[in-house]
Amino acid sequence: MxxxxxxxxxxxxxxxxxxxxxCRDGKVYKTVEIGTQIWMAENLAFKxxxxxxxxxxMLLNCDYYGTLYTYEVAKTACCxx
Numbered sequence: 001m002x003x004x005x006x007x008x009x010x011x012x013x014x015x016x017x018x019x020x021x022x023c024r025d026g027k028v029y030k031t032v033e034i035g036t037q038i039w040m041a042e043n044l045a046f047k048x049x050x051x052x053x054x055x056x057x058m059l060l061n062c063d064y065y066g067t068l069y070t071y072e073v074a075k076t077a078c079c080x081x
Contacts (some may be wrong), residue, residue, distance in 0.1 A: 022046060042066075048073050 016033040020040065030041040043066025052069055054062035069077050 017041070044077060046077055046078065 017080050018031045020029045020031050032041045045067055052067045055065050
């Protein structure tokens with residue numbers, strides 16, 4: 001039986017990092033390529049004019065955890081290219 005820690009230390013992963021710039025506010029987000037997909041490595045922090053919340057209703061939490069969106073706002077929160 002192989003332990004999980006041994007298995008993880010013998011596997012190697014290559015990651016390609018990059019950046020994505022939000023066209024609405026110019027904020028730059030880190031990205032990482034995993035396999036054939038590119039993922040955001042940071043929480044989206046776009047602040048729409050309404051319907052965005054911070055965890056615990058504390059503004060500082062938006063900086064730490066990211067912004068919380070209602071379902072309707074989340075459907076339009078990503079920048080279209």
